[in-house]
Amino acid sequence: MTQAPVVTDKASDRIPAPRKSLRGHPWLTLFSVAIGVMMVALDGTIVAIANPAIQKDLGASLADVQWITNGYLLALAVSLITAGKLGDRFGHRQTFLIGIAGFALTSGLIGLSDGVTMVIVLRVFQGLFGALLQPAALGLLRATFPAEKLNTAIGIWGAVIGASTAAGPIIGGLLVEHVNWESVFFINVPVGVLALVLGLVILKDMRAENAAKSFxxxxxxxxxxxxxxxxxxxxxxxxxxxxxxxxxxxxxxxxxxxxxxxxxxxxxxxxLIPLGIFRSVPLSAGVVLMVLMAFAFMGGLFFVTFYLQNVHGMSPVSAGVHLLPLTAMMIVSSPVAGALITKFGPRIPLVGGMVFTTVAMIGMANLTADSGTAATSVWFALLGLGLAPVMVGATEVIVGNAPLELSGVAGGLQQSAMQVGGSLGTAVLGAVMAAKVDDLLPRNWAAAGLPELPPGQAAQASDAVAVGVAPIGKGVPGQLVPVITRVAHQTFVSGMALAFTVAAIVAAVAAVVAVFTKRGENAASGGGVHI
Known part of the structure; x- marks a missing residue:
C-alpha cells in the first residue's frame, strides 16, 4: 500500500505501519540513518587525534589548528536549527542525503588538501553538511516509527552516537600512527557512500502536510x-x-x-521557531536538561583525556581503551533505557540517570594521580549508565513534545542544546581549573622546596599544569624532575577535583529539572504525514 494514511488522532493511523518492502521500513530506516550519524559522531572526536600530525605536516600554527576544530563546531552549532527547518520544509530524506553526500565529499577533499587554509574552509563546509543530516535523522525516526517504539529506536540511535564518539580516539590513533592523518578523513568516504546508497534505497520521504511553506x-x-x-x-x-x-x-x-x-x-x-512550543513545560525542561547534561559530561570528559594521557602517560589509543567502560555501558544501556522509557515514561529514568551521573562525577572528583584502572573504570561505567537514559529520554521529550511539522526544528534544538552545553561546560570548567591551578601551584611549588619562578615562567608553568603537563624546561637538574612532576600532577588533580565537583552540582540540578519531563504530548496526536 502506498496511499497516504487517513488523518486521525491515533499515532498508529498517522504513521505508516511497518511494511515488507525496503522503502520506509522502520528498522531499516534506523539502520540507514545510524550509519550516517555514526560518521558525524566519529568525526567529532577522531579529528582531535590528527591535529598534531596536521600541524607538523602542513606547518600550521596553533591558531590554525584551533580553527580546524572551531570552524567545524561554529558551522555546526550556528546552522542546526535552520537545517532542521529545511528538513521540515523540503523533506528529511532529501536533507539527510544531501548532508551525507556533502559530508563525505568534503572529507575526501580535506584528505587531498595541501594547505591548512583549505582544511579549515572544508571543515566549515563539513560542519554545515553535518548540521543537515543530524536533525533530519531524528525527523525520519519520528515520522517512521509508531509512538510505542520510538523510544527504543532513539535508544539504539543514542548507542550508536555514544559508541562512535568514544571510538574516535582509538580509531584516530591507529590511523594516524599506522597510516597518515589524511586517512582520518578518507575513512568517511566509503562510510558516506554506504550511507548514501542505503538512504536512496530505504529512506522514504515523509513530511507533515501543514509544514511551513516559506522561510x-x-x-x-x-x-x-x-x-x-x-x-x-x-x-x-x-x-x-x-x-x-x-x-x-x-x-x-x-x-x-x-x-x-x-x-x-x-x-x-x-x-523559524514558533515560541509557543516552549509553553510545553516538558519540552522546555528537555532542552534545559540536555544543556545541563552536556555541560557536565563534555566539560568533565575534557579533563579525563588530559588525566589519562598527561598524568598517567597513556597514548591516545590506550586512553581510548581505558574509556571503553563508558562506551560499553552506553551501548548496552541505551536500548534498555529506551524500553524502560516506553514502559514507564521518561521521568523516572531521567531523574535516575542524572543521579547516577552526579555520583559518577563525585567519584571522579576523588581520583588521585595514583588511581588505578579499576577505580577509573567503575566511575566511567557508572557515568555511561547514567548518561544513556538522559540521551534517549531528553531527545524523546524534546522531539515528542513538538508538533510533527516541527520535528526537524525539534531535532535541531536537541543538537543545539548539546553544542551549547558542551561549549559552556568546557569553557566554564576550564576557567575553574585554571583559577584553581593559579591559586594552588605557587603554594605547592614553594612547599616542595623548588626555586621560585619569575612571573613569566610562572604563568607558563600554570598553563602547562592546567592540562596535566609538568613544566620541565631545558637545564632543569635531574633530581628536580620527579619533584616538579609530582607537584604538577597533584595540582592538576586538585583542579580537576574542583571541576568535577562543579559538574556534579550541575548534574544534580539537572536531576531536579528532569522531574518536569513527561512523555511526548504530540507523539500520538497531530497532523497527517504526506508521502
Missing part, C-alpha cells in the same frame, strides 16, 4: 548571529579572559540577538 529569513539571520556570538564567546573566553571586553562583547551580543530573535518570532507570519 523566516530575518529569524534565521538573528538566530545564526546569536548562536555564533555565543559559541565564539565561549570558545575564546579561556584565552581572552572572562572579564575581557571582547568576551563580554560577544556574550552580550548573543543575549541582545536572542532577545531580538524572540521579539521577531512573535511577529513573523511563519516563524
Amino acid at each position: 523566516d529569513i530575518p529569524g534565521i539571520a538573528l538566530l545564526s548571529g546569536a548562536m555564533f556570538c555565543l559559541i565564539w564567546g565561549l570558545i575564546k573566553a579561556p584565552a581572552w579572559g572572562w572579564g575581557d571586553a571582547a568576551t563580554l562583547g560577544f556574550l552580550g551580543g548573543a543575549v541582545a540577538l536572542f532577545l531580538l530573535f524572540a521579539l521577531w518570532e512573535t511577529r513573523s507570519r511563519e516563524p
Whole structure:
C-alpha cells in the first residue's frame, strides 16, 4: 500500500505501519540513518587525534589548528536549527542525503588538501553538511516509527552516537600512527557512500502536510548571529579572559540577538521557531536538561583525556581503551533505557540517570594521580549508565513534545542544546581549573622546596599544569624532575577535583529539572504525514 494514511488522532493511523518492502521500513530506516550519524559522531572526536600530525605536516600554527576544530563546531552549532527547518520544509530524506553526500565529499577533499587554509574552509563546509543530516535523522525516526517504539529506536540511535564518539580516539590513533592523518578523513568516504546508497534505497520521504511553506529569513539571520556570538564567546573566553571586553562583547551580543530573535518570532507570519512550543513545560525542561547534561559530561570528559594521557602517560589509543567502560555501558544501556522509557515514561529514568551521573562525577572528583584502572573504570561505567537514559529520554521529550511539522526544528534544538552545553561546560570548567591551578601551584611549588619562578615562567608553568603537563624546561637538574612532576600532577588533580565537583552540582540540578519531563504530548496526536 502506498496511499497516504487517513488523518486521525491515533499515532498508529498517522504513521505508516511497518511494511515488507525496503522503502520506509522502520528498522531499516534506523539502520540507514545510524550509519550516517555514526560518521558525524566519529568525526567529532577522531579529528582531535590528527591535529598534531596536521600541524607538523602542513606547518600550521596553533591558531590554525584551533580553527580546524572551531570552524567545524561554529558551522555546526550556528546552522542546526535552520537545517532542521529545511528538513521540515523540503523533506528529511532529501536533507539527510544531501548532508551525507556533502559530508563525505568534503572529507575526501580535506584528505587531498595541501594547505591548512583549505582544511579549515572544508571543515566549515563539513560542519554545515553535518548540521543537515543530524536533525533530519531524528525527523525520519519520528515520522517512521509508531509512538510505542520510538523510544527504543532513539535508544539504539543514542548507542550508536555514544559508541562512535568514544571510538574516535582509538580509531584516530591507529590511523594516524599506522597510516597518515589524511586517512582520518578518507575513512568517511566509503562510510558516506554506504550511507548514501542505503538512504536512496530505504529512506522514504515523509513530511507533515501543514509544514511551513516559506522561510523566516530575518529569524534565521538573528538566530545564526546569536548562536555564533555565543559559541565564539565561549570558545575564546579561556584565552581572552572572562572579564575581557571582547568576551563580554560577544556574550552580550548573543543575549541582545536572542532577545531580538524572540521579539521577531512573535511577529513573523511563519516563524523559524514558533515560541509557543516552549509553553510545553516538558519540552522546555528537555532542552534545559540536555544543556545541563552536556555541560557536565563534555566539560568533565575534557579533563579525563588530559588525566589519562598527561598524568598517567597513556597514548591516545590506550586512553581510548581505558574509556571503553563508558562506551560499553552506553551501548548496552541505551536500548534498555529506551524500553524502560516506553514502559514507564521518561521521568523516572531521567531523574535516575542524572543521579547516577552526579555520583559518577563525585567519584571522579576523588581520583588521585595514583588511581588505578579499576577505580577509573567503575566511575566511567557508572557515568555511561547514567548518561544513556538522559540521551534517549531528553531527545524523546524534546522531539515528542513538538508538533510533527516541527520535528526537524525539534531535532535541531536537541543538537543545539548539546553544542551549547558542551561549549559552556568546557569553557566554564576550564576557567575553574585554571583559577584553581593559579591559586594552588605557587603554594605547592614553594612547599616542595623548588626555586621560585619569575612571573613569566610562572604563568607558563600554570598553563602547562592546567592540562596535566609538568613544566620541565631545558637545564632543569635531574633530581628536580620527579619533584616538579609530582607537584604538577597533584595540582592538576586538585583542579580537576574542583571541576568535577562543579559538574556534579550541575548534574544534580539537572536531576531536579528532569522531574518536569513527561512523555511526548504530540507523539500520538497531530497532523497527517504526506508521502
